[in-house]
Amino acid sequence: MSRSNGTPDADRRRLLKIAALGLVAAPISTLLGREARAADAPPVDEADPVASSVAYKCEAAKNPKHVAGQFCDGCQLYSGAAGAAHGPCALFAGKNVCAKGWCTSWVKKAG
16 A cells, blocks of 8 residues: 555544444444333233233232332342333343332342
């Protein structure tokens, strides 16, 4: 490559800058996309076979097996935003659970 006019080096630097921006932007766009998908996810139907098998109820008080003080938003399987009314749960792929719901798979969040 000729360096007489500097064009190949300038093109290479520009390409490297664009590639670096792509590497930085990719994880951010993935996170934003995941949050958008979670917000649009349908709620879990309590009659769903998986929900029934773990006695999931959107309102924990309606669950006779509920342990006082335990709610989905305090469970390790729940990944909704703090203070949100609902969010994703590892048990129900592509669906949201109520933050104040509960099921028998409840595991205290670390920390």
